[in-house]
């Protein structure tokens with residue numbers, strides 16, 4: 704596997720995927736922490752109406768806390784990304800994937816920035832108080848249905864859009880790995896060897 708124009712197969716890649724084709728350990732860390740938090744916030748969002756009335760406020764606050772963590776993490780990730788160029792895709796990845804991956808990733812980032820922002824407006828205009836455990840943040844806003852009703856709808860629709868896009872994203876990653884058997888998934892997989900450089 705010394706030919707630089709052909710990316711390794713999935714079996715080979717684990718051993719030979721060059722460092723310049725991998726995301727750095729910081730980017731990989733951001734990605735997988737983001738995955739865990741987005742799954743938690745999404746599941747909590749979908750369960751909003753299932754909680755008993757007595758505990759609904761508690762769970763919506765937890766949803767808001769995890770959603771805020773996603774927001775901060777995505778901003779930190781984008782800050783890191785601006786100063787750390789992502790690795791080029793392996794050369795044998797098709798034109799279609801090359802063209803599609805950038806706008807899809809950009810849209811994922813955009814949704815993960817916009818959804819929490821609209822969630823914050825919805826939360827505040829529900830008259831809710833952010834409870835961070837050690838302290839609370841109260842905007843002293845009375846519940847205003849004319850504002851929170853439409854923003855809650857938009858927040859929900861965009862979240863469903865995010866889930867659909869993430870479904871495609873995950874299917875694409877699995878398709879690359881198990882059908883095309885190229886190195887795309889391994890680029891974002893934590894490297895086995897210790898001491899990989901932090902980067903993009």
Ligand code: HEM
Nearest residue numbers: 744745748749767770771773818819822823825826859862
């Ligand atoms: C990426 C992050 C987030 C995702 C994926 C997400 C997802 C969702 C989903 C799926 C729903 C249910 C929508 C429906 O039933 O139609 C929801 C509701 C809601 N979310 Fe989020 N959310 C996120 C972040 C946030 C943040 C940061 C806040 C507030 C700080 C927030 C506040 C709310 C509120 C207030 C509701 C309505 C619940 C209610 O009062 O009935 N969300 N969210």
Ligand code: HEM
Nearest residue numbers: 737738741742789804808811812869873876887888890891
């Ligand atoms: C909540 C779930 C997920 C979110 C929010 C998410 C988000 C993202 C984002 C924003 C990127 C672009 C990284 C960048 O260039 O800055 C990315 C890349 C990537 N993700 Fe995910 N992802 C999720 C789940 C997954 C899962 C479950 C897999 C694997 C099965 C996966 C595999 C990948 C791979 C392989 C890349 C790199 C693609 C490339 O080389 O161009 N992702 N993801």
